[in-house]
Amino acid sequence: MKLFTGLEEIVSSNHSLAPHTWLGLGGPATYFIEPTSVEQLAQVSRRCRENEIPTYVLGSGANVLIDDAGVKGAVIHLGREYFKQVTPVAGGLRANAGADMGQLVLRCVRQGLSGLESLTGIPGSIGGCVRMNAGGAFGDIGNIIQSVDVMSEGGEVFTRSRPDLAFAYRSSNINAKFILGATFGLGEDDPHRILKQVKQIWIYKKNTQPLGHRNAGCIFKNPRGLSAGALIDRAGLKGKRVGGAHVSQKHANFILADEDTKTSDVLKLINKVREAVYKKSQVYLELEIEVW
Ligand SMILES: Cc1cc2nc3c(=O)[nH]c(=O)nc-3n(C[C@H](O)[C@H](O)[C@H](O)COP(=O)(O)OP(=O)(O)OC[C@H]3O[C@@H](n4cnc5c(N)ncnc54)[C@H](O)[C@@H]3O)c2cc1C
Structure with missing residues (x-):
């Protein structure tokens, strides 16, 4: 090597x-x-x-x-010890890119810090969640970001702060190759109240998403003003299968992978879903997941 x-x-x-x-x-x-x-x-x-x-x-x-x-x-x-560090800062927390979002939410509950509970049930690292502006009906991560430390491919490190940062649906204006960490502005609140909110969001996710089966969350982005899941459901695709990959019965925008699934099964199913939705509703679904 x-x-x-x-x-x-x-x-x-x-x-x-x-x-x-x-x-x-x-x-x-x-x-x-x-x-x-x-x-x-x-x-x-x-x-x-x-x-x-x-x-x-x-x-x-x-x-x-x-x-x-x-x-x-x-x-x-970025999964080694340094990249998982989380440190308190004035008015919130700074988390390095490899820190786990779920663990960060729980830390905030314990410390009575409010703001991140809207990210409950969204798996990911801080770097991935910032890159994707992860979120949903309860709020997006971009809402509480104060600054983001980034690095270019050439190794130049710099900090992007508000108001220079702009977040949109599953995207942002952070174009640097590497996100090194982010600072979150968090308020002080009663840990019991925060925990109650976290539990409510968690129960909602458990009731509406096929947890306990391998998946990658929503496969397609919601077209403006529409729900990708509802469009897929309307095209009669719940349960549709290619090899080991199948459209969830619980949430039509989730594709589940059985033990013997190949990536090619998922890709073929994605194409079938796209074609059927286009035929039924004349809407072309864009991928939310990335294929590498
Ligand atoms: C069960 C389930 C539920 C989900 N629910 C939601 C939801 O409600 N809302 C939502 O928004 N998403 C949801 N997702 C999708 C996923 O949780 C988010 O997209 C999350 O942000 C991915 O983070 P990650 O660390 O896994 O990123 P990865 O999947 O590893 O990468 C995603 C993108 O981020 C980039 N990236 C990752 N780390 C860095 C870094 N340090 N620097 C630069 N780029 C980086 C990657 O290159 C890639 O482009 C769900 C997924 C699952 C499996």
Whole structure:
């Protein structure tokens, strides 16, 4: 591995990606790299750039589908200790990109910090949630972000703060390759009240989403003013199956993966859903998940 001389400890070759994603599908990455510090991340990124190796940043893999052939390039995962750190700051918390959203919500409950409860039940890392402006009916993560630390592919680190930040439906104006962490503005509140809210949102999610089955959340974005799930339901696709992949009976915008599913099954099912929805409602559904 001459390419990564001096970095052998954090690089593995031909590394299976399926266990790193919520759908649990797909082939290996040519390189899987877990830097332990920002400096090491910069070194890795520069090394990949110099050698023209495409790079992908993986969070918790809750919104990505990996091709059966795997990923030709370097998948960089910010999962080591440094990237999981969360620290108190005036008026809130700062979380590094690899910190887990669910654990952060629970920490806020314990410490009586309110603001993040709207993210209850949304799996992901802070980096992935910021990149996607994760959220839904109860609010989006962008609403409570004060600043985001980012790094370019060349290794330049800088901070983006409000009012320079803009968040929209599942997107933002943060274009830098790496999100290193974010600062959240949180209010003080009674932990019991926050917990009550978290429980209410959790019960709502449990009642409306097929938890307990491998999935990647919503497959398609909601077209403006419409619900992708309702359009898929109207096209009569609940339960529709290709191989081990099937449309959830509980929430039509979720595709579930049985044990023996291939990524190609999911992709074929996605195409069938798109075609049927277009035929029924003349709406072309855009993917919310990313296919690598
Ligand atoms: C059961 C279930 C329920 C879900 N419900 C919701 C929901 O209600 N609302 C919602 O918005 N989403 C939902 N999702 C989707 C998912 O939780 C979000 O998209 C989440 O933000 C993904 O975070 P992640 O860390 O897993 O990102 P990944 O899936 O690993 O990556 C997603 C994108 O973020 C990028 N990325 C990740 N980390 C970084 C980083 N450090 N720097 C730069 N880019 C990065 C990746 O390159 C990729 O482009 C759900 C998923 C599941 C499985």
